[in-house]
Amino acid sequence: MSSRHTETELAALAKQLKSWASELGFAHLGISPASNAAHADKLRDWLARGYHGDMEYMSRHEALRRDPDALLPGTVRVISARMDYQPVAADAQQLLNTPSRAYISRYALGRDYHKLIRKRLAQLAERLGEHAGQHHRAFVDSAPVLERGFAEQAGLGWIGKNSMLINSRAGSWFFLGEIYTDVPLPVDPPQETGHCGSCRxxxxxxxxxxxxxxxxxxxxxxxxxxxxxxxxxxxxxxxxxxxxxxxxxxxxxxxxxxxxxxQISGEADFSPRHxxxxxxxxxxxxxxxxxxxxxxxxxxxxxxxxxxxxxxxxxxxxxxxxxxxxxxxxxxxxxxxxxxxxxxxxxxxxxxxxxxxxxxxxx
Structure with a gap:
């Protein structure tokens, strides 16, 4: 593609990105604008209440979370991707009911997800770069990114009462990763919010x-x-x-x-070790x-x-x-x-x- 793309070309590229993401093991990919003022304001309020405890880096990098362009100049879109991680493992509730056994969060039973997802996002960003744009950068908890906020805007789910991102077809047992890009891809509609209802x-x-x-x-x-x-x-x-x-x-x-x-993850790296x-x-x-x-x-x-x-x-x-x-x-x-x-x-x-x-x- 040339440096100037038609809406039809950008729509086709967005569709192709989602196909590539599926080939790379991602369960869902969505695209949102690079602005996220509402979620940034919620973060500021959360920090003001001191709820971050000793996580000083949360407040230190607040400005970067608010403004994606500060992390990657020229960013106009945020591509959010979801990868399911629920492994085949011993029953969680049974473990919690057996006080002599150790309970370890399901996401940490296998290999560290950061490298795996970052590598695949980098592959996706490279493919995007072959077709359009000049500036792309992949993130997996590796920089100050409002990942749940962007993922909600991109239609990957809604932020529930427990502050987790929840998807109506996949629950919340998944990792998120993002690509910042200067390509003005068409954005996806957000999922309807409010699905938590009166549940407590x-x-x-x-x-x-x-x-x-x-x-x-x-x-x-x-x-x-x-x-x-x-x-x-x-x-x-x-x-x-x-x-x-x-x-x-x-x-x-x-x-x-x-x-x-x-869904149970098909990624062998997320299976329990030792x-x-x-x-x-x-x-x-x-x-x-x-x-x-x-x-x-x-x-x-x-x-x-x-x-x-x-x-x-x-x-x-x-x-x-x-x-x-x-x-x-x-x-x-x-x-x-x-x-x-x-x-x-x-x-x-x-x-x-x-x-x-x-x-x-x-x-």
């Missing part, structure tokens, strides 16, 4: 009450934030509510009625640092590091039913832990010892 399942089920109001999540209370983003001690007020959730939390998705339409979908808390807690590094290579879990991994698991063990092996395992790791982690181990030991005393009195 996610608000009522959140273990820590992090969904403080419909469409408002206080990250400082969210188990995903506490186990992944927070670098310091987990506040004691949330430890019991964490249960056996040691990396992320899926509760608001597990209870969402729309997820009955979710039995992370069905392991005991204690077995994971007893990993050495070398084992942790080896078994989380290429996994999103690696980003929290060994000490925070132990911190999270210690809380899970503190919530588990009493067992002599758990008590022994906690004592074994205690001398090796850094001070912040040691405090969590001490908390867990106190919980286990308290249960042991109750059991002794009941005999």
């Amino acid at each position: 399942a996610c608000l009522d089920d959140c273990p820590t009450g992090a969904i403080v109001a419909p469409y408002q999540v206080d990250a400082r209370r969210c188990i995903s934030y506490l186990t992944i983003e927070l670098k310091d001690a987990i506040p004691e007020e949330f430890r019991r509510a964490m249960g056996n959730r040691v990396f992320g939390c899926d509760d608001c998705q597990l209870v969402c009625p729309w997820n009955k339409f979710a 039995q992370l979908d069905d392991s005991s808390l204690l077995s994971l807690f007893l990993w050495s640092e070398e084992q942790f590094l080896n078994r989380t290579a290429g996994s999103p879990i690696r980003r929290i590091g060994y000490q925070r991994w132990l911190r999270n698991l210690a809380v899970g063990l503190g919530n588990a039913p009493y067992h002599a092996d758990i008590l022994a395992g906690l004592k074994k790791q205690r001398p090796l832990a850094e001070p912040m982690v040691a405090e969590h181990i001490d908390w867990a030991l106190a919980q286990q010892q308290s249960r042991a005393e109750v059991l002794a009195r009941s005999r």
